[in-house]
Amino acid sequence: MEVFNQVIVVARIQDVSSVDDSWQQSNGSKVKFVALPYYVGFAGLLLNALSIRKTIRAECIKSRALILRVPSQSAMLALFGTGTKLGYALELVGDPYDVFSSGITNNGLDRVLGFLSYLGLKRMAKNALSACYVTQTYLQKRYPVREGFVSVGCSDIELKEEHFAQAPKVIQKIATKLVFVGSLEQLYKGPDTLIQAVSLLKKQGYKFDVTMLGGGHFLNAMQQLAEKLDCAEMVNFAGPVAHTQVAVYLEQSDIFVMPSRTEGLPRALLEAMAKGLPCIASNVGGIPELLSEQYLVEKDNAAQLANTILNLSQSIPLLSEASECNLRTAREYEITILNQRRKTFYQSYLTLQEKFNESSTSA
Incomplete structure (x- = not known):
């Protein structure tokens, strides 16, 4: 204006029958x-x-x-x-x-x-x-x-000021809490690839606590996939979450993971970066403009995703460096x-x- x-x-x-409290005219x-x-x-x-x-x-x-x-x-x-x-x-x-x-x-x-x-x-x-x-x-x-x-x-x-962490994360231990944010109405965000990667990590003897935010048509299918791959106890499906609550989940997590099959420039990734979260994502669309190559994976490559999660999660120096870099990059937005x-x-x-x-x- x-x-x-x-x-x-x-x-x-x-046309809808009612107005959600979070909607603005x-x-x-x-x-x-x-x-x-x-x-x-x-x-x-x-x-x-x-x-x-x-x-x-x-x-x-x-x-x-x-x-x-x-x-x-x-x-x-x-x-x-x-x-x-x-x-x-x-x-x-x-x-x-x-x-x-x-x-x-x-x-x-x-x-x-x-x-x-x-x-x-x-x-x-x-x-x-x-x-x-x-x-x-x-x-x-x-x-x-x-x-x-x-x-x-x-x-x-x-990104407004309230979206940003005041400083990079102070990381003193290896990462175990992963978070995924994305609609499950389609499989654009690659939730199945993440579940497959978690299953591979479990077979190698590693345990992670994975929270998946988002609901939609494929929610039940993803729950069944986690059961089939014997990693259901490691994956928490939170379902649809209000946008105002996403920040809480981000702040409580160690690594943000987005194995998308297609993207423009994803909001969820930038919001995670603004919280100082170390991030791993696929090398599609505009994502390579945000993350360094060592944190990028090929789409549909569960084995590569598992290896990247493992390498980052077990290194306190890498986690600290990624947190600082991501917060700095997010400031440009x-x-x-x-x-x-x-x-x-x-x-x-x-x-x-x-x-x-x-x-x-x-x-």
């Missing part, structure tokens, strides 16, 4: 919402395609700045055939190619849609006046804007720093949009 006089949010909106005198039909999956997109395109296009008035948060099938549908006539900007928060090539779905149609989404997003970036990426280099290389146009790296994760970077992005885009509109009018 420091840059724009009014913000109109066009998005899928779902987002609309106001200068912020309004325009509802797209609430749909799930490709079939839902097809059924609502005409309505989605019509609704979005109605808001694409020339005098307005148009910022598309992508990847988004709705945005791609709205721009199809006429995108080059609109002076838009992008906020790139993820990579559809990684999502669909991660092996999470075995549906052939999903893989085709993933590749088409990749091509579509690449074209959208090419025709954009400017783009803001949640990564510093990863998404920029895959979906670049044209040479000479604005490209900004600015995470959408905003403090809200005041990112807000200024994002404000610069909006202002730069508006300058380009004005020139674009003038050239379109004269043409």
Whole structure:
């Protein structure tokens, strides 16, 4: 609101019967919402395609700045055939190619849609006046804007002062408490890989206390996997946890583990780093921008994950070094720093949009 006089949010909106106590109202005198039909999956997109395109296009008035948060099938549908006539900007928060090539779905149609989404997003970036990426280099290389146009790296994760530990952890013993944070609605976060790694560590004679935060469709399946691999006594499934309570679990843990199959720049990892937690994660998406190579593992590689957990957990010097380094890195994502970077992005885009509109009018 420091840059724009009014913000109109066009998005899928779902009606619910009650309001959760933790929810905050987002609309106001200068912020309004325009509802797209609430749909799930490709079939839902097809059924609502005409309505989605019509609704979005109605808001694409020339005098307005148009910022598309992508990847988004709705945005791609709205721009199809006429995108080059609109002076838009992008906020790139993820990579559809990684999502669909991660092996999470075995549906052939999903893989085709993933590749088409990749091509579509690449074209959208090419025709954009400017783009803001949640990564510093990863998404920029895959979906670049044209040479000479604005490209900004600015995470959408905003860490406030209360998110940060006052100092790195004082570590005096080996680590035994691991924590995992992630939805179990899909297996994007690799919870099964972590359980397999814990099982391998148990077979080697090591005991860990693993807390897994998150609920969803695969919760029962993960509990059954822990039973099958004979490590259920080492894994505590906490289920869905309010975001305000996640910090408590982080503070009580020794190592944060995120063996994701696909990521943009994960909020949970940065929040763990801000607490000074030593962290281990897979080398996907923007994660290598956050952690040093010795704490990165290949996705789906339970043996490598087990070895990395073992090497870090048994070394007090490594744990102390990782805590200090992670806290320092997380400080780069403090809200005041990112807000200024994002404000610069909006202002730069508006300058380009004005020139674009003038050239379109004269043409």
